[in-house]
Amino acid sequence: MSRSPPILLWFRQDLRAGDHPALSAAVATGAPIIPLYILDDETPGVWKMGGASRWWLHGSLDALDAKLRALGSRLILRCGTAREVLKHIATEVSAQGIYFTRGYSPHDAADENAIAADFKNMGVECRRFGGNLLFEPEAVRTKTGTPFKVFTPFYRACLTQGTAHETLNVPKAIPSPQAWPTSDLLKRWSLRPANPDWAGGLKEHWQPGSDGAKDRLETFLTERATTYPSDRDRPDREGTSALSPHLHFGEISPRQIWRQTMKASAESGTGDSGRTAFLREIIWREFSHHLLHHWPQISEAPFNATFKRFPWRSDEQSLDAWQRGTTGYPIVDAGMRQLWHTGWMHNRVRMIAASFLTKHLLIHWQEGARWFWDTLVDADLANNSASWQWVAGSGADAAPYFRVFNPILQGTKFDPDGDYVRRWVPELSNFSGRNIHAPWESSGGSSNYPAPIVDHKAARQRALLAYDEIRKK
Numbered sequence: 368m369s370r371s372p373p374i375l376l377w378f379r380q381d382l383r384a385g386d387h388p389a390l391s392a393a394v395a396t397g398a399p400i401i402p403l404y405i406l407d408d409e410t411p412g413v414w415k416m417g418g419a420s421r422w423w424l425h426g427s428l429d430a431l432d433a434k435l436r437a438l439g440s441r442l443i444l445r446c447g448t449a450r451e452v453l454k455h456i457a458t459e460v461s462a463q464g465i466y467f468t469r470g471y472s473p474h475d476a477a478d479e480n481a482i483a484a485d486f487k488n489m490g491v492e493c494r495r496f497g498g499n500l501l502f503e504p505e506a507v508r509t510k511t512g513t514p515f516k517v518f519t520p521f522y523r524a525c526l527t528q529g530t531a532h533e534t535l536n537v538p539k540a541i542p543s544p545q546a547w548p549t550s551d552l553l554k555r556w557s558l559r560p561a562n563p564d565w566a567g568g569l570k571e572h573w574q575p576g577s578d579g580a581k582d583r584l585e586t587f588l589t590e591r592a593t594t595y596p597s598d599r600d601r602p603d604r605e606g607t608s609a610l611s612p613h614l615h616f617g618e619i620s621p622r623q624i625w626r627q628t629m630k631a632s633a634e635s636g637t638g639d640s641g642r643t644a645f646l647r648e649i650i651w652r653e654f655s656h657h658l659l660h661h662w663p664q665i666s667e668a669p670f671n672a673t674f675k676r677f678p679w680r681s682d683e684q685s686l687d688a689w690q691r692g693t694t695g696y697p698i699v700d701a702g703m704r705q706l707w708h709t710g711w712m713h714n715r716v717r718m719i720a721a722s723f724l725t726k727h728l729l730i731h732w733q734e735g736a737r738w739f740w741d742t743l744v745d746a747d748l749a750n751n752s753a754s755w756q757w758v759a760g761s762g763a764d765a766a767p768y769f770r771v772f773n774p775i776l777q778g779t780k781f782d783p784d785g786d787y788v789r790r791w792v793p794e795l796s797n798f799s800g801r802n803i804h805a806p807w808e809s810s811g812g813s814s815n816y817p818a819p820i821v822d823h824k825a826a827r828q829r830a831l832l833a834y835d836e837i838r839k840k
């Protein structure tokens with residue numbers, strides 16, 4: 368125990384003890400440290416966490432507290448407007464400093480600057496660190512100094528910046544203050560649903576926290592990395608890492624992933640195209656965060672302004688069918704049910720389901736993004752906004768709008784034996800093979816599976832006409 372004034376270590380989307388620059392810097396001062404997490408549903412402009420994310424957050428905070436306790440520390444919990452809570456607790460404990468990891472959401476920079484100004488006035492040191500991206504948004508620029516709008520040159524520019532990412536160890540111990548401030552009780556935050564408890568499927572599938580992240584990465588690198596290029600588009604196989612919620616909550620850093628992956632690659636002696644393809648996806652995550660940082664409006668408005676005129680339809684009934692997985696298109700419905708049950712959906716199916724909503728149904732991508740925000744355990748403002756805009760055709764470096772996925776062909780191509788659909792749509796369990804993707808074409812099908820809510824050809828035609836309309840204008 369040390370008598371010098373403590374440093375507040377404000378945890379945000381960095382719920383880990385390893386490779387944590389702010390924590391390592393705080394420990395290096397030798398001062399006592401008060402780790403703090405603030406549940407902030409009040410700051411204007413903050414996207415309030417959805418139900419599935421709240422479920423995850425509970426587990427993640429629990430796991431972080433256990434890690435900190437093993438290092439002689441603990442996690443203090445408070446709720447309210449982050450700026451106010453920080454000022455209050457800093458005064459309460461006579462803090463000498465506040466250290467934290469920067470964020471990339473639209474309000475983060477403004478909030479962080481306001482917090483820095485508050486602490487300057489109070490004579491308290493305020494230090495902001497990176498750690499949740501491989502490259503800070505200011506560091507990767509085109510030759511003319513502007514931010515990138517296209518992925519491939521962005522990717523190349525990242526690689527030329529270097530690929531030997533160093534990581535920081537978990538500190539051996541964290542000095543504690545003479546007295547701990549009071550903390551809220553995690554269970555009082557009611558982050559987990561009670562009546563009804565809809566989180567059974569989430570519990571079955573996930574282990575929030577950095578140990579869960581480490582296990583996922585190890586399993587991926589030993590069992591799946593080499594087949595990643597061929598399996599990553601197959602929802603019927605466990606071909607991807609499922610690290611997205613762990614990355615979103617910062618339970619593992621991209622540098623830890625990068626380093627471990629390069630190490631596995633060097634040790635394996637086998638071809639490493641799988642690992643290269645995997646690391647390319649980590650750079651897609653960087654790209655989304657760069658986009659959100661430089662164009663903070665992408666969560667609210669189309670990146671391509673032409674789409675401001677797009678004739679989106681309002682159709683509650685179809686939106687409801689999409690959300691519940693009762694559109695009558697098996698691959699879409701399987702995805703939406705996987706999402707509801709597990710809080711996660713395979714990337715290929717996210718693209719198909721998002722395309723179906725924005726093109727077959729002509730429903731605004733923001734309706735889809737909001738549903739994903741509430742139901743995904745990996746709901747992430749950067750990845751979600753950029754990906755929805757990419758599919759809808761309005762984003763940076765987006766898929767062209769006229770590319771309308773055919774859900775039947777997508778199903779037969781990426782779920783050729785129908786195993787994925789059979790798993791999530793039990794009404795279709797009698798169907799064998801690829802027939803399952805167009806059940807209405809077979810006689811003796813399922814009587815309790817709905818007919819398609821739109822005809823594919825007619826819906827495609829309608830989407831193309833709508834697109835022509837905004838192009839002409």
Ligand SMILES: Cc1cc2nc3c(=O)[nH]c(=O)nc-3n(C[C@H](O)[C@H](O)[C@H](O)COP(=O)(O)OP(=O)(O)OC[C@H]3O[C@@H](n4cnc5c(N)ncnc54)[C@H](O)[C@@H]3O)c2cc1C
Nearest residue numbers: 607608609610611648651652714717721746747750751754
């Ligand atoms: C409509 C739509 C919405 C999406 N919403 C989200 C979201 O809210 N949160 C989220 O993390 N991802 C989102 N994605 C991107 C992607 O689907 C998920 O990151 C991926 O499916 C997570 O599974 P994984 O961890 O097994 O991925 P892996 O294939 O193992 O990839 C490793 C990591 O790379 C990153 N990554 C992979 N694909 C992408 C991508 N296309 N864009 C950005 N980063 C990527 C993720 O952090 C992922 O964990 C969305 C995609 C679409 C089409």
